Amino acid sequence: MATLKKKGITTSLTQISMQNIKVVVRVRPITRTEEEQNVKNIVKCLTHKEILMREKKYAFDRVFKPTASQIELYVNVVAPLIKDVISGYNCTVFAYGQTGTGKTYTMTGDKCSIIKNWKEDEDAGIIPRAAHHIFHELDRMKISNYTIKVSYIELYNEEIRDLLSNDENTLQLYNNDSKGLIINGLNEITCYNSADVCKELQRGILKRQVAPTLMNHQSSRSHTVFTISLASTESNIAGEDILKYGKINLVDLAGSENIVKAGCKDLRAQELANINKSLLTLGRVIQSLADKNHKHIPYRDSKLTRILQDSLGGNTKTVIIATVSPSHTSHEETANTLEYAMRARDIKNTPVANEQTSKNQLIEDLVKEIEVLQRDLDAARQGTGIYVDRVNYQMIVDAVFAVTGEEFTAEEIAERKAQRISNLEKAMHEKIREFERTVEECKQQREELKRVKTEVKEKEYLANWYEQYSTSTCEEIQSLLNATQTLNSEKEILLGKLENMFKANETHVNIARQSASAVLSMVDKNTTEKDGMLKTVIEAGNSVRAKAQDARSIVQPLIHNTISAASTLNTMSMSQNSIQNIVEKCVCNKIKTIRKKFAMLEQLKDETMAAIPVLMEQHRQRTREFLDASVNYCKRQHKKAATYNEKCCSYLTILENESRDRIKTNEETINNLLEQIRHLQITTEQEKQKLTRFQEWKAQIDEDDAVHKGQLESTVSKLNEMADQAVKDLEESVHSTFNNHDKRNEALQTSISAISQLEKELMTLTENLDLENKQKAVTVENIINTSILQPCTEIEEVLNRLISDTIQDVDALIEITSSFNDTYRKFVEDIKETITKQVLEKSVPPKHAGDTPVRTELRMPSIGPTAPREILLEKFKVSLPEMLENPEDAIWLDSSTESAD
Numbered sequence: 001m002a003t004l005k006k007k008g009i010t011t012s013l014t015q016i017s018m019q020n021i022k023v024v025v026r027v028r029p030i031t032r033t034e035e036e037q038n039v040k041n042i043v044k045c046l047t048h049k050e051i052l053m054r055e056k057k058y059a060f061d062r063v064f065k066p067t068a069s070q071i072e073l074y075v076n077v078v079a080p081l082i083k084d085v086i087s088g089y090n091c092t093v094f095a096y097g098q099t100g101t102g103k104t105y106t107m108t109g110d111k112c113s114i115i116k117n118w119k120e121d122e123d124a125g126i127i128p129r130a131a132h133h134i135f136h137e138l139d140r141m142k143i144s145n146y147t148i149k150v151s152y153i154e155l156y157n158e159e160i161r162d163l164l165s166n167d168e169n170t171l172q173l174y175n176n177d178s179k180g181l182i183i184n185g186l187n188e189i190t191c192y193n194s195a196d197v198c199k200e201l202q203r204g205i206l207k208r209q210v211a212p213t214l215m216n217h218q219s220s221r222s223h224t225v226f227t228i229s230l231a232s233t234e235s236n237i238a239g240e241d242i243l244k245y246g247k248i249n250l251v252d253l254a255g256s257e258n259i260v261k262a263g264c265k266d267l268r269a270q271e272l273a274n275i276n277k278s279l280l281t282l283g284r285v286i287q288s289l290a291d292k293n294h295k296h297i298p299y300r301d302s303k304l305t306r307i308l309q310d311s312l313g314g315n316t317k318t319v320i321i322a323t324v325s326p327s328h329t330s331h332e333e334t335a336n337t338l339e340y341a342m343r344a345r346d347i348k349n350t351p352v353a354n355e356q357t358s359k360n361q362l363i364e365d366l367v368k369e370i371e372v373l374q375r376d377l378d379a380a381r382q383g384t385g386i387y388v389d390r391v392n393y394q395m396i397v398d399a400v401f402a403v404t405g406e407e408f409t410a411e412e413i414a415e416r417k418a419q420r421i422s423n424l425e426k427a428m429h430e431k432i433r434e435f436e437r438t439v440e441e442c443k444q445q446r447e448e449l450k451r452v453k454t455e456v457k458e459k460e461y462l463a464n465w466y467e468q469y470s471t472s473t474c475e476e477i478q479s480l481l482n483a484t485q486t487l488n489s490e491k492e493i494l495l496g497k498l499e500n501m502f503k504a505n506e507t508h509v510n511i512a513r514q515s516a517s518a519v520l521s522m523v524d525k526n527t528t529e530k531d532g533m534l535k536t537v538i539e540a541g542n543s544v545r546a547k548a549q550d551a552r553s554i555v556q557p558l559i560h561n562t563i564s565a566a567s568t569l570n571t572m573s574m575s576q577n578s579i580q581n582i583v584e585k586c587v588c589n590k591i592k593t594i595r596k597k598f599a600m601l602e603q604l605k606d607e608t609m610a611a612i613p614v615l616m617e618q619h620r621q622r623t624r625e626f627l628d629a630s631v632n633y634c635k636r637q638h639k640k641a642a643t644y645n646e647k648c649c650s651y652l653t654i655l656e657n658e659s660r661d662r663i664k665t666n667e668e669t670i671n672n673l674l675e676q677i678r679h680l681q682i683t684t685e686q687e688k689q690k691l692t693r694f695q696e697w698k699a700q701i702d703e704d705d706a707v708h709k710g711q712l713e714s715t716v717s718k719l720n721e722m723a724d725q726a727v728k729d730l731e732e733s734v735h736s737t738f739n740n741h742d743k744r745n746e747a748l749q750t751s752i753s754a755i756s757q758l759e760k761e762l763m764t765l766t767e768n769l770d771l772e773n774k775q776k777a778v779t780v781e782n783i784i785n786t787s788i789l790q791p792c793t794e795i796e797e798v799l800n801r802l803i804s805d806t807i808q809d810v811d812a813l814i815e816i817t818s819s820f821n822d823t824y825r826k827f828v829e830d831i832k833e834t835i836t837k838q839v840l841e842k843s844v845p846p847k848h849a850g851d852t853p854v855r856t857e858l859r860m861p862s863i864g865p866t867a868p869r870e871i872l873l874e875k876f877k878v879s880l881p882e883m884l885e886n887p888e889d890a891i892w893l894d895s896s897t898e899s900a901d
């Protein structure tokens with residue numbers, strides 16, 4: 001049995017000031033069909049509170065343009081009511097308007113799917129959004145002890161159907177003094193989350209009466225009321241439990257238009273009359289409520305108004321959403337709706353919260369009521385007729401007087417009392433039955449509580465185990481994933497490095513090879529080209545080879561390292577693959593197990609949730625803690641990862657630096673090698689140039705030598721000629737001496753002076769030649785010393801050899817010259833001696849006048865059998881002037897004496 005009214009007797013109400021019910025208007029956008037029909041837009045939203053239609057302005061609490069979203073409407077209209085519901089108010093939101101103007105769209109939304117967040121879901125209507133909002137708000141306010149129930153009824157053809165019930169029976173409405181309006185047999189489904197509410201809504205929608213109309217292909221012919229009721233308990237400062245009851249009725253009315261015009265041709269007359277009746281009565285109720293002078297409000301004329309009685313002029317907070325079409329074709333219905341809504345604005349409600357009542361207070365109230373009834377019962381038992389206890393009678397009289405201000409006659413009072421007593425008797429019996437039922441329920445609940453407690457313990461244990469298990473599993477998975485990630489990233493880095501190292505090594509090896517081959521080829525070339533440079537080049541080649549060896553020795557460990565790194569990487573990738581497989585398997589298994597456990601736990605959780613909301617809170621708390629712990633754990637992991645990353649980065653930097661240093665060293669080595677090769681090339685070039693210069697100088701020296709030789713030869717030939725001439729002259733002079741001693745002497749004197757002159761010239765020439773040769777030798781020596789000795793020992797040797805040869809030649813020349821001088825001097829001395837002897841011997845004056853002087857032959861001195869004729873001549877020429885100078889020293893040959901040579 002469900003109630004649509006708060007529990008009157010046991011709940012006292014706190015009155016709040018009266019307030020007008022809130023009326024908002026929502027204008028639907030023009031539909032595609034309407035667009036195709038080229039309908040005119042006759043509705044204009046002037047401000048967010050004013051609307052204009054056919055030059056008439058209407059003001060409402062809020063006007064929503066066709067572009068207004070579902071969220072915008074909800075936030076402005078329904079969201080403020082949710083807190084009131086939690087505080088214990090009854091609230092009603094109903095959508096009123098012509099068919100096809102968006103009542104159902106506004107209340108449930110087009111899709112009516114389960115929503116994840118009331119603030120975010122775009123399409124959701126008021127009902128699913130409000131459901132999520134209530135749960136969210138309870139969670140936010142940390143209210144854990146609550147029960148949420150939903151009911152969904154349809155009012156069709158003046159019959160009430162339970163949309164959440166499996167049977168098709170219609171439900172009966174009746175008024176209960178204490179409980180207000182009761183819909184007998186209505187199902188109230190307990191929901192534990194917003195998804196449950198949405199599921200129930202979807203279930204109900206499927207049962208709803210819909211039929212196509214010309215205006216809406218899925219037109220609702222019925223009125224529906226979806227109610228979410230909330231009962232929550234809070235403890236006050238005294239430690240008493242405070243109960244709060246609040247609910248929200250979400251009403252989707254049938255189309256307010258002329259049904260015949262809307263195209264419902266297949267309706268039976270009764271149906272048509274009933275649909276209109278409900279709406280007409282609603283209109284009249286609104287009209288009456290708006291009219292301050294109107295006393296009778298025809299709530300009872302239709303079931304719709306009976307159900308909505310408390311929402312219209314009662315203690316409920318009410319909002320009417322009037323939906324209209326902007327099309328000119330619906331101008332009449334739109335005008336009606338707007339007029340209707342305008343009238344509804346004048347309705348005043350007196351919203352009151354179901355005062356927070358403690359359980360003890362509730363029991364106290366019940367006990368008092370039972371006492372009153374008990375007294376009446378006793379009085380009735382003691383006499384005939386209808387008896388009321390004196391105290392009760394006085395209370396009744398006081399109450400009646402307080403209400404009407406009239407006094408009644410004893411008969412009237414007796415009649416009323418009898419009526420009252422019979423009512424009270426009925427109520428008492430009802431109460432007793434209810435009390436007994438409550439006691440029974442209490443017993444059952446106690447047992448249930450026991451069972452649930454043990455279950456809770458079990459589930460707590462299971463939850464703990466699951467928590468621990470899931471934490472450890474999560475940690476394992478996380479660590480495995482981290483390890484995999486680290487391995488992956490390390491592998492990537494190492495692969496990158498390996499590639500770079502391979503490239504660098506390749507380049508180094510190529511460069512080294514090229515350098516080595518270039519150097520070797522150069523060495524070979526130089527070796528073949530210049531034997532002289534062989535040693536140097538070999539040495540240079542050796543040093544280059546040594547450097548290349550060094551480079552190789554640098555490169556080889558790198559290659560070795562690279563290969564070992566590659567093999568490590570291979571091993572790592574293999575181990576990583578195996579780890580990945582293990583992880584995947586492990587993760588799959590774990591996930592399966594977790595899923596199974598989770599499903600099991602979900603089931604257990606559902607049961608637990610149903611039984612004890614406290615457990616829910618504990619569970620939530622634990623979950624929160626677990627989440628906090630997880631977040632902390634994640635943070636810690638993040639920190640660790642960051643530290644590890646830093647370490648990796650520093651390690652990488654070190655590696656990079658090392659590699660860079662190695663590359664630098666290699667580059668430097670290679671540069672040095674290249675520099676050396678370049679230097680060698682330059683040196684070789686210089687050597688070549690020097691050699692060429694040297695060859696030129698040598699050629700020059702040879703030329704000079706040849707010139708000198710030629711000069712010498714010409715001098716010698718001249719001397720020979722002169723000597724011949726001198727000999728001739730000497731012979732002639734000797735002859736003339738024989739003829740004329742004086743003349744001869746004079747001639748001899750002339751010859752000797754000429755020879756001495758020649759000798760002097762010869763001496764000068766020789767000296768000059770010596771000097772020149774010495775200078776050239778010095779120059780050559782200098783050139784050799786400065787240019788060749790230093791860079792190339794082989795060239796030095798060659799040059800030394802050449803220099804020594806040249807010196808030897810020069811020395812030989814000098815020696816020859818000096819020996820020639822000596823020989824010549826000796827020869828001259830010999831000649832002198834011979835001539836002197838011969839002169840002394842042969843030039844003995846004739847003892848007698850007229851004696852013919854004896855012709856004596858002048859004999860040449862012997863200089864040994866080996867002396868050539870030229871040398872002898874030279875010797876003679878040299879010694880001749882001396883001889884002529886000192887005739888007494890000349891060696892004269894006897895005319896009879898044959899020359900020995």
Ligand SMILES: Nc1ncnc2c1ncn2[C@@H]1O[C@H](COP(=O)(O)OP(=O)(O)OP(=O)(O)O)[C@@H](O)[C@H]1O
Nearest residue numbers: 028029099100101102103104105216219220254255
């Ligand atoms: N504000 C709106 N924005 C977008 N589409 C809308 C809007 N209002 C209504 N519609 C669309 O108009 C069509 C009719 O809407 P709906 O079924 O909600 O009308 P209704 O007033 O409930 O009609 P009925 O009284 O016949 O049940 C739907 O397809 C709906 O998507």
